[in-house]
Amino acid sequence: MTETQVTAAAEKATPAVSTPVPAALVLEDGRIFRGTSYGATGTALGEAVFATGMTGYQETITDPSYARQLVVQTAPHIGNTGVNSEDAESRRIWVAGYIVRDAARRPSNWRSERSLDDELVEQGIIGIQGVDTRAITRHLREHKTMRAGIFSGDAAAATEKELVDLVLASEPMEGARLAEEVSVDEAYVVEPKDHGWEGDARFSIAAIDLGIKAMTPVRFAERGVRVHVLPATATLEDVKAVNPDGFFMSNGPGDPATADAQVKLLRSVLDEKLPYFGICFGNQILGRALGFGTYKLRYGHRGINQPVMDRRTGKVEITSQNHGFAVDAPLDGATQAPEERYGRVEVSHISLNDDVVEGLACLDIPAFSVQYHPEAAAGPHDAAYLFDRFIDLMEDIKPNTTGRTANLSGEPVDSVHPAAPSTTDNNTEDKK
Ligand SMILES: NC(=O)CC[C@H](N)C(=O)O
Numbered sequence: 001m002t003e004t005q006v007t008a009a010a011e012k013a014t015p016a017v018s019t020p021v022p023a024a025l026v027l028e029d030g031r032i033f034r035g036t037s038y039g040a041t042g043t044a045l046g047e048a049v050f051a052t053g054m055t056g057y058q059e060t061i062t063d064p065s066y067a068r069q070l071v072v073q074t075a076p077h078i079g080n081t082g083v084n085s086e087d088a089e090s091r092r093i094w095v096a097g098y099i100v101r102d103a104a105r106r107p108s109n110w111r112s113e114r115s116l117d118d119e120l121v122e123q124g125i126i127g128i129q130g131v132d133t134r135a136i137t138r139h140l141r142e143h144k145t146m147r148a149g150i151f152s153g154d155a156a157a158a159t160e161k162e163l164v165d166l167v168l169a170s171e172p173m174e175g176a177r178l179a180e181e182v183s184v185d186e187a188y189v190v191e192p193k194d195h196g197w198e199g200d201a202r203f204s205i206a207a208i209d210l211g212i213k214a215m216t217p218v219r220f221a222e223r224g225v226r227v228h229v230l231p232a233t234a235t236l237e238d239v240k241a242v243n244p245d246g247f248f249m250s251n252g253p254g255d256p257a258t259a260d261a262q263v264k265l266l267r268s269v270l271d272e273k274l275p276y277f278g279i280c281f282g283n284q285i286l287g288r289a290l291g292f293g294t295y296k297l298r299y300g301h302r303g304i305n306q307p308v309m310d311r312r313t314g315k316v317e318i319t320s321q322n323h324g325f326a327v328d329a330p331l332d333g334a335t336q337a338p339e340e341r342y343g344r345v346e347v348s349h350i351s352l353n354d355d356v357v358e359g360l361a362c363l364d365i366p367a368f369s370v371q372y373h374p375e376a377a378a379g380p381h382d383a384a385y386l387f388d389r390f391i392d393l394m395e396d397i398k399p400n401t402t403g404r405t406a407n408l409s410g411e412p413v414d415s416v417h418p419a420a421p422s423t424t425d426n427n428t429e430d431k432k
Pocket of ligand 1: 256322325
């Protein structure tokens with residue numbers, strides 16, 4: 001980048017515009033944190049959750065999996081690098097509200113196009129700044145994630161009791177069915193040639209958008225895989241119509257216990273023996289399709305610094321995560337899936353913080369999934385091998401003349417690494 005370009009980019013970055021007014025974060029248990037507004041003003045209701053990434057706030061707020069959540073950033077300075085038109089993970093900001101300690105007064109980065117404050121105002125996202133985000137995080141960690149509200153301007157003038165009552169009247173995350181709300185209405189295709197792949201596509205997949213992040217189809221496309229992104233309401237006929245070599249289900253917001261339609265779709269696809277890969281919500285849906293339950297974690301995993309072990313290789317990855325629910329599957333080696341026709345399954349990945357299931361691998365059908373985010377937007381790229389693993393799975397079913405660019409498929413089943421020793425499990429207390 002030349003000096004002129006750097007100056008031009010810096011000039012595009014405007015200082016924040018909104019004038020802060022008094023604001024309050026009100027938790028459903030009556031705890032109240034007072035600060036000033038950030039972004040738009042008014043009332044925002046949702047589930048208060050904390051995210052521990054030190055960077056990547058633009059990817060966080062545009063991740064559709066955060067729909068109906070009020071996100072607390074544990075990193076104290078937010079907005080420093082502004083907002084640009086390349087890092088958004090979807091067409092809009094999805095967080096229902098945004099909670100930060102110190103909002104940047106002026107963004108400073110050569111890629112910045114506008115301030116985060118401007119962007120929040122423009123998209124009508126209500127935030128609060130100047131609150132003790134460490135105290136809020138510790139409160140949520142100890143008392144579990146809960147419903148909350150951000151009230152600013154006129155909305156903050158009500159009595160504390162009135163504000164708590166508004167929060168108590170809001171919808172809980174348990175039982176929330178949100179994937180259809182954030183999904184696209186129309187199918188679209190992501191082509192390898194548009195992402196640096198030279199030559200013909202090696203494979204085609206159908207990917208169900210339950211709140212898909214933009215980088216996910218890109219990670220496939222840059223490996224030569226054409227991605228047909230289909231709406232959350234897609235049927236088996238819609239899937240078959242694109243003649244895919246593999247099937248994928250994305251991340252997404254809400255309670256996986258409500259995703260009956262997607263569980264049914266996945267079962268019908270698995271019955272066709274089409275290779276399957278799922279990320280996050282897509283992992284929970286595989287778990288349910290195999291007959292396991294899901295449950296709500298006390299405070300979930302959100303951030304780009306979450307350690308996970310791939311039990312097949314014994315390698316530890318630092319991963320990007322955003323989940324509040326988890327699959328309830330046995331950790332000890334290969335077990336028969338409760339839905340017997342799918343054969344044996346093993347927990348392939350676990351969280352090293354609390355032993356939560358972070359991945360499932362079927363041993364008798366071509367299907368696997370992870371609870372975390374290998375597309376790494378934002379986040380470390382340690383888990384990129386999973387995209388290659390899926391390509392190898394499709395290759396095994398349908399050898400492709402264009403050959404492999406990588407061979408990172410799983411180790412033989414008998415080399416499964418023993419589970420890490422169990423640790424204190426604060427995050428799974430609510431497990432039923
Ligand atoms: N990122 C995701 O796909 C999240 C899945 C699910 N909504 C959860 O919170 O666990």
